[in-house]
Amino acid sequence: MSPAPQWRTSSYSGNNGGACVEVATNLVSLTGAVPVRDSKRPAGDVMAVGREAFSAFVGSVRAGRVSA
Secondary structure (H helix, E strand, O other): OOOOOOOEEOOOHHHHOOOOEEEOHHHHHHHOEEEEEEOOOOOOOEEEEEHHHHHHHHHHHHOOOOOO
8 A cells, every 4th residue: 555645735825825736745756756736626636747857847946947
């Protein structure tokens, strides 16, 4: 049995009226991907983003190349 996702939102999620995504980074070492879902629809679909792609996205947001 695999562990359950431990969903979390960005510390900035309160700045945009709750329109955000949740990620479950606790599964990265097991699956090689980051599960992502819409925080407003927690029972909805989950998208798995590869570790490298997710890391590149977060790096781009932090560097100000894209807005979150």
